[in-house]
């Protein structure tokens with residue numbers, strides 16, 4: 759993937775996707791500190807606090823193509839999404855979350871569609887992978903709407919719950 763410092767602002771119909779910054783930490787802590795969100799994410803501890811938010815801004819954001827999802831109308835941060843590197847240079851893994859108050863409005867699909875487009879057309883990716891916990895059909899639906907197809911089933915650890923959960927592995931290839 760290209761240098762993540764280059765990531766542009768992406769604008770969709772209702773969202774502005776921009777680089778996460780230190781002033782976002784309280785909003786991020788509020789969202790991913792909620793177990794309804796973190797139980798479906800692999801890498802988020804629970805409880806999640808200020809120190810974790812600082813680690814995300816200082817150690818993750820500079821190295822991964824991750825965006826803050828904000829509402830075009832108000833600037834409110836409603837979630838985050840991005841592409842993490844894999845062991846293959848032209849393949850990245852898609853991840854995303856939305857605040858529970860914003861679920862069911864199509865925001866995850868809208869944001870990830872823009873990111874997938876960026877990944878293929880600008881970042882030079884040939885494939886994007888994603889994995890969702892089997893108990894999270896809403897995430898599976900987001901990926902299906904983007905055209906991802908199932909490539910297999912595995913188990914992944916969930917840091918927040920401390921459990922190893924069944925996971926559905928998905929993939930989308932550049933056309």
Ligand SMILES: CC(C)(COP(=O)(O)OP(=O)(O)OC[C@H]1O[C@@H](n2cnc3c(N)ncnc32)[C@H](O)[C@@H]1OP(=O)(O)O)[C@@H](O)C(=O)NCCC(=O)NCCS
Nearest residue numbers: 795798855856861862863864865866867890895896897899
């Ligand atoms: C998964 C998540 C990102 C979805 O965000 P969202 O903005 O509500 O998603 P969208 O509105 O774009 O699409 C959700 C789709 O799932 C469907 N859906 C919701 N709950 C569902 C359920 N229990 N079973 C099946 N489908 C479901 C919706 O109807 C919608 O599909 P549709 O457009 O065909 O009607 C959000 O619930 C979230 O942040 N969850 C916690 C973190 C997480 O799971 N991240 C992904 C990790 S892989």
